[in-house]
Amino acid sequence: MYLLYSLLFGGLLLLGLPYLLLRCARDVGYARSLVERFRAPSLAASDQPTIWIHAVSVGEVIAVTTLLPELERAVPDARFVVSVITVTGRRVADDKLGHLAAIFYCPFDLAFLVRRVVRRVRPRALVVVETEIWPQLLRETRRAGASTMIAGGRISDRSFPRYRAIRPFMRRFLAEVDSFCMQNELYAQRIASLGAAQQCIRVTGSLKFDAVAPAVSSVERVFPENRRVLVAGSTLDSEEASLLRVFESLSREAPDLFLVLAPRHPPRFDEVAELVRRRGHRIVRRSEPGGDVEGADIMILDTLGELASLYEQADYVFVGGSLADWGGHNIIEPASKGKPVVFGPYMRNFADIARLFVEADAAVQVNDAAELESVLREWLENPEIGRELARNAERVIEANRGASERTAAALKELVG
Numbered sequence: 462m463y464l465l466y467s468l469l470f471g472g473l474l475l476l477g478l479p480y481l482l483l484r485c486a487r488d489v490g491y492a493r494s495l496v497e498r499f500r501a502p503s504l505a506a507s508d509q510p511t512i513w514i515h516a517v518s519v520g521e522v523i524a525v526t527t528l529l530p531e532l533e534r535a536v537p538d539a540r541f542v543v544s545v546i547t548v549t550g551r552r553v554a555d556d557k558l559g560h561l562a563a564i565f566y567c568p569f570d571l572a573f574l575v576r577r578v579v580r581r582v583r584p585r586a587l588v589v590v591e592t593e594i595w596p597q598l599l600r601e602t603r604r605a606g607a608s609t610m611i612a613g614g615r616i617s618d619r620s621f622p623r624y625r626a627i628r629p630f631m632r633r634f635l636a637e638v639d640s641f642c643m644q645n646e647l648y649a650q651r652i653a654s655l656g657a658a659q660q661c662i663r664v665t666g667s668l669k670f671d672a673v674a675p676a677v678s679s680v681e682r683v684f685p686e687n688r689r690v691l692v693a694g695s696t697l698d699s700e701e702a703s704l705l706r707v708f709e710s711l712s713r714e715a716p717d718l719f720l721v722l723a724p725r726h727p728p729r730f731d732e733v734a735e736l737v738r739r740r741g742h743r744i745v746r747r748s749e750p751g752g753d754v755e756g757a758d759i760m761i762l763d764t765l766g767e768l769a770s771l772y773e774q775a776d777y778v779f780v781g782g783s784l785a786d787w788g789g790h791n792i793i794e795p796a797s798k799g800k801p802v803v804f805g806p807y808m809r810n811f812a813d814i815a816r817l818f819v820e821a822d823a824a825v826q827v828n829d830a831a832e833l834e835s836v837l838r839e840w841l842e843n844p845e846i847g848r849e850l851a852r853n854a855e856r857v858i859e860a861n862r863g864a865s866e867r868t869a870a871a872l873k874e875l876v877g
Contacts (some may be wrong), residue, residue, distance in 0.1 A: 490551070502609070510876070512540070513602070517550060524669055528865045531868070532868075536876060544566065553766070566741070579602055584607040596637070610871065613642065613665070613868070631656055642868045643665070665867040665871065666863060666867065669860065691721065695768070698720060700782075705740055721757065744757055773798045778798075783805035783806075783807050790811065803837070806827070806829070823850060
């Protein structure tokens with residue numbers, strides 16, 4: 462079974478080589494990430510037990526920043542290392558977790574590559590954030606005597622049928638996991654139906670509710686004074702054009718409206734800025750020193766790491782990746798800032814969280830750009846509607862905190 466998996470994975474890697482080389486030429490930092498995924502990380506030898514945390518990208522890394530203090534309290538004699546897969550995830554990890562013993566790119570899931578990294582790291586436990594089932598990673602880590610855990614596990618509506626179609630393989634792969642800390646009862650039932658041992662499963666909640674940063678009122682205001690600000694966060698291809706049309710329509714009735722476009726991926730910053738200019742808007746880029754913010758109508762947030770803090774200065778928030786079919790993004794962060802939040806129909810990556818907020822009247826989900834315009838117009842005309850949504854969101858967030866502490870307790874139990 463593992464031989465077949467390795468042949469398939471290696472074949473796909475070879476077939477995808479032209480795409481990988483294209484990414485190296487196009488995306489800053491991608492070539493370095495590719496090279497590092499073929500070699501072992503730099504890590505000094507130590508007598509301390511090592512806990513290896515695997516966090517794929519930005520969202521998982523942010524969850525780790527909250528989970529880590531609880532893990533350090535639970536296993537105080539251990540040192541911690543973090544692996545990532547994406548370039549943006551690495552940047553955020555370097556920024557927020559730079560004090561750890563090592564931060565590195567996770568190896569490609571081929572046995573000889575994983576084995577080399579395991580020998581270097583010598584983990585006492587592997588904690589995989591969310592449900593990244595890398596068979597060789599789990600197998601080789603456990604072969605080396607380490608315990609394995611899924612933290613904040615989830616099986617999305619989209620992934621579940623695919624996993625179920627290969628259930629015999631999944632049962633074997635999941636047997637390499639000692640503890641499943643799942644986000645909710647539905648995900649716990651799904652992982653059990655795929656073959657995970659029932660005694661290894663527990664519901665600990667979503668780490669994303671604990672990853673909410675406290676409000677920072679001392680941050681200097683970035684947006685124009687006396688303007689109502691709509692922040693469109695983590696937008697993806699084709700969404701900006703729709704948002705611009707909505708903004709243009711609303712601005713005729715609310716000329717004080719100010720739009721902030723925060724594209725999800727840095728390579729698109731210039732593309733989005735050019736789109737806005739072609740439509741004749743007064744534009745300022747956040748990265749421009751001394752930019753004329755007061756004289757602009759639209760800002761392109763073309764910096765990294767600022768979006769969360771700037772949500773606090775918004776009046777309304779649209780969460781991107783949801784109006785076009787990209788799977789959505791996390792809505793907890795803007796909701797935690799006391800802002801009314803709206804998002805589109807495509808939220809499969811955060812379906813449970815979106816459902817929770819909508820059912821509690823703590824956020825609004827729309828079907829298309831026309832509905833988005835209608836909701837925003839209603840908020841502009843009646844601010845109390847938005848304030849009530851924000852109050853409901855605060856109650857939802859408070860009721861769902863505590864996953865980090867429960868996950869840390871599970872790890873402590875696992876490693877003794």
